[in-house]
Amino acid sequence: MSRRARGILAAIAALALAPGALAVVRAMPPLGDHPLPYGDAVNRVAPAERAVSNMVTAVNFDLRGFDTLGEEVMLLAAVVGAVVVLRGARGEGVGDRPARCGSRPIPPRSDAVVLLCRMTAPLTLIYGLYVVLHAALTPGGGFQGGAIIGSGLVLVWLGEGYNAWRRMVPGVVLHALEGGGAGLYALAGFGAMLTGAAYLANMLPLGDWGSILSGGMIPVVNFGVGLAVSGAFGMLFLEFLEETREPEKGEEQ
Amino acid sequence: MISSLPPLAAAGPILVAATLLALGRHLPGRVPDVIAIVAALAVAALGALMAFRAGDGVLLHWFGGWSPREGMPIGIAFQADVAGSVMVALVGILFVASFVFAWGFFEEVGVQFHVLMLVFMAAMCGFCLTRDLFNLFVWFEVMSVAAFALTAYRLEASALEGALNFTVTNSLGSMMMLAGIGLLYARLGRLDMLALGEEAAKAAGDPVIPGAFCLLAAALLIKGATVPFHLWLADAHAVAPSPVSMVFSGGMVAMGVFGLARLTWTVFAPVEAVTEALHAVVLWLGAATSVLGGMLCLGQRHVKRMLAFSTISHTGILLMGVALLSADGLAGTLTYLVGHGLVKAALFALAGVLMARLGGIDEIGLRGRGREIWPARIAFAAGGLLLAGLPVGLMEEGATLLDAAAGAESFRWVILAVPIGAGLTGAAVLRAAGRIFLGWGKVDGEEEGAPSEQEAEKANRPLPLMLAPVAVLLLLASAVPGHLAEEAAQHAASAMMQPGIVPAPVSPGEVPERLPLGWMSLSLALLVAGWHLGRHHLPAILSNGVQALTAPVFAGLERLHSGVTGDELVWILAGLALLSLGLWLA
Numbered sequence: 001m002s003r004r005a006r007g008i009l010a011a012i013a014a015l016a017l018a019p020g021a022l023a024v025v026r027a028m029p030p031l032g033d034h035p036l037p038y039g040d041a042v043n044r045v046a047p048a049e050r051a052v053s054n055m056v057t058a059v060n061f062d063l064r065g066f067d068t069l070g071e072e073v074m075l076l077a078a079v080v081g082a083v084v085v086l087r088g089a090r091g092e093g094v095g096d097r098p099a100r101c102g103s104r105p106i107p108p109r110s111d112a113v114v115l116l117c118r119m120t121a122p123l124t125l126i127y128g129l130y131v132v133l134h135a136a137l138t139p140g141g142g143f144q145g146g147a148i149i150g151s152g153l154v155l156v157w158l159g160e161g162y163n164a165w166r167r168m169v170p171g172v173v174l175h176a177l178e179g180g181g182a183g184l185y186a187l188a189g190f191g192a193m194l195t196g197a198a199y200l201a202n203m204l205p206l207g208d209w210g211s212i213l214s215g216g217m218i219p220v221v222n223f224g225v226g227l228a229v230s231g232a233f234g235m236l237f238l239e240f241l242e243e244t245r246e247p248e249k250g251e252e253q
Numbered sequence: 254m255i256s257s258l259p260p261l262a263a264a265g266p267i268l269v270a271a272t273l274l275a276l277g278r279h280l281p282g283r284v285p286d287v288i289a290i291v292a293a294l295a296v297a298a299l300g301a302l303m304a305f306r307a308g309d310g311v312l313l314h315w316f317g318g319w320s321p322r323e324g325m326p327i328g329i330a331f332q333a334d335v336a337g338s339v340m341v342a343l344v345g346i347l348f349v350a351s352f353v354f355a356w357g358f359f360e361e362v363g364v365q366f367h368v369l370m371l372v373f374m375a376a377m378c379g380f381c382l383t384r385d386l387f388n389l390f391v392w393f394e395v396m397s398v399a400a401f402a403l404t405a406y407r408l409e410a411s412a413l414e415g416a417l418n419f420t421v422t423n424s425l426g427s428m429m430m431l432a433g434i435g436l437l438y439a440r441l442g443r444l445d446m447l448a449l450g451e452e453a454a455k456a457a458g459d460p461v462i463p464g465a466f467c468l469l470a471a472a473l474l475i476k477g478a479t480v481p482f483h484l485w486l487a488d489a490h491a492v493a494p495s496p497v498s499m500v501f502s503g504g505m506v507a508m509g510v511f512g513l514a515r516l517t518w519t520v521f522a523p524v525e526a527v528t529e530a531l532h533a534v535v536l537w538l539g540a541a542t543s544v545l546g547g548m549l550c551l552g553q554r555h556v557k558r559m560l561a562f563s564t565i566s567h568t569g570i571l572l573m574g575v576a577l578l579s580a581d582g583l584a585g586t587l588t589y590l591v592g593h594g595l596v597k598a599a600l601f602a603l604a605g606v607l608m609a610r611l612g613g614i615d616e617i618g619l620r621g622r623g624r625e626i627w628p629a630r631i632a633f634a635a636g637g638l639l640l641a642g643l644p645v646g647l648m649e650e651g652a653t654l655l656d657a658a659a660g661a662e663s664f665r666w667v668i669l670a671v672p673i674g675a676g677l678t679g680a681a682v683l684r685a686a687g688r689i690f691l692g693w694g695k696v697d698g699e700e701e702g703a704p705s706e707q708e709a710e711k712a713n714r715p716l717p718l719m720l721a722p723v724a725v726l727l728l729l730a731s732a733v734p735g736h737l738a739e740e741a742a743q744h745a746a747s748a749m750m751q752p753g754i755v756p757a758p759v760s761p762g763e764v765p766e767r768l769p770l771g772w773m774s775l776s777l778a779l780l781v782a783g784w785h786l787g788r789h790h791l792p793a794i795l796s797n798g799v800q801a802l803t804a805p806v807f808a809g810l811e812r813l814h815s816g817v818t819g820d821e822l823v824w825i826l827a828g829l830a831l832l833s834l835g836l837w838l839a
Contacts, residue, residue: 001813001815001817001819001820001823006819006820006823009823009824009826009827010823010826010827012827012830013823013826013827013829013830014826014830016830016831016833016834017826017829017830017833019837020460020463020464020467020833020834020836020837021464021833023460023464023837024436024460024461024464026460027459027460027461028436028439028440028461029439029440035442036442037325037442037443038325038327038438038442038443038444041322041323041325041327042327045322045327062317062319063317063319063327063328064328064329064387064388065316065317066260066316066317066329066388067329067385067387067388067391069264069267070263070376070379070388070391070392070394070395071391073267073270073372073375073376073395074391074394074395074398076270076271076274076368076372077368077369077372077373077395077398077399077402078398078402080274080365080368080369080372080402081369081398081399081401081402081403081405082402083365084362084365084366084369084402084405084406085402085405085406087362172277172278175274175275175277176275176276176277178274178275179270179271179272179273179274179275179276179277179368180271180275181271182267182270182271182274183268183271183272183275186264186267186268186271187268189260189264190264190268193257193260197318198257198260198314198315198316198317198318199257199260199264199314199316199317200316200317201317201318202317202318
């Protein structure tokens, strides 16, 4: 189809869609309208039965925890897929020499960058861990904390350079984190089933409202997500950094 | 009844995939292959067991034990009915076949392939069993994400292009689906599909519900490759590695149709505006898909692309059964779906055999070169005949049920799209078999102008391991006794329709006359294939005259399938507009 034909067809289609879309928009509930029966039910159930103060976490990791298992697996599939696609052209063997693209020189890092990264990288990692661990209490959780830990790993690369980054963050460990985290989540579900309860049913004491270990099973599965997400982001960074690197002689192409 | 079986189908393969990924390269040699095959076998067995048990009533599982509170569903449920369980069994069988076929194929990427495939399998099982609309979306997405990567695996220009089109169009579909779910949730405040159905019945006349259906149906029709949402499929299925194409064409496409059937009968059945539009628009879209897909299939010379168009054609047939809105129609769709899935997976495996053994996939280029792999010839011809409606097995039984369902239609001739689609696709496969394995068909027809490529897949794989799954799949598709299949399908369909409207019964005394669909399509297939393979024996004036008439049609159809992402998106938009017009005018 020519550009013009495409434009005309799109315009006709949009015109034909307009009356239907307008009718739907006009019939939508007004902004801030309250009958939200599901939210009300969660607000009643979660603090009373799970002793958590973060309702989003209660929904994500308990009431609808099975969705989260699916979402975690989605991330895992996306990262494994990216690895397959990126690595396909390059083979599995990856060297530990620094990134080099053609004749582009590798500029030395300034002391300021190194100092800044050495200060912020550990802090970022700790903050990520904090966000993971406090899922039941405050906004955040495994997904968000895992992403923060992942960015901490990039700071390590920025401050320490490629060689050190490859030594400190081996691909095997990242895969293990990724798979182990997802496996922990799935296993937690099966563990509950062994006792005769439903998949992902709560088996642990609930703890005190406001304590870091409240929520029964929530901290466990949430930790699994944290592991998987940090491993997944680390793997993604590793593959993209590898992608800019031209293999040296003797290295597997 | 409450059961702990349903979660195993989704969570089991996930656990296996995660473990494989974590242990990675520490596993020696063929261990990941064996683990994957065992996992798929277990899923197939689990599906069969659940189908057996669900005969006495659906198997229900509330995750985390969160059963509804005060009538309000707050958790997620898996509900295995007969239809969903049979789908799980089918998915398991397809993956077993694919894993056995792929023995040694993916050595370079190690466990990554198995991880993606196992996740893919888990997502399909979850999709068939879930009762929660958002959970349905989660599995829909997991399915897509795994499929994108598996398509792009070969990393050649064509594979990346096909994978990119697939990703863009199907991501658009996911967004539409999410928007549709958002509309329903905003209006009805539930995500459990049965509860949504109850609420939707109360909210009759609300335009938000048909609006949501429009978006959800468009998303599922993209996955189900219905005209005009179908353009991505030929690109993606033709370039994916053969073991992956087996599950794509055998299972993933059918998920679109199955999802539409599930949503129709649980959520939207009580909403008249939706059912009327479904009957008025989707039935004809299905018929058009069947015929157009058949013609496009006949016009191909790249065998995998040909099979991909044949999948489009047969998905149209499946869709017609859903849109007929009757127990027979649904039963016909379910039976046909299983039969087609098995046959199509076998045919894609055979295309893989061509690529591995003969180092090519171009029908014309391979003419006469397949003589030495004679077992493949028999299987290829058998697959073609089954596709063409040979009156044995599941596909034939499904077509008969569809015919019975169409008997209650005011315009029953719409069912002729079934033998036309089946006949044309069967003819294409038979033509390819005759040309490649027997060296017939010296003169090229319309297919000569179609795109083709010189492609090969990893050679030196054991031929018996590649052909054994083909034989099993074809046997399963043809040897299941018809009356058993019919009984099971009727049961599955009525269970699936349970919460919906009661279909209008055919008035007693008026037995609709049956059309011999199988024989019609088989004769059409043999006629067309014979014409193509033997046209050089005919007078030149006849052969050339027909060619002059048909060639522009085939060339025009092929031009529409340009493989340009923008075109595909515009056609999706046009399809969405068509659905929306149908909803407001019906």
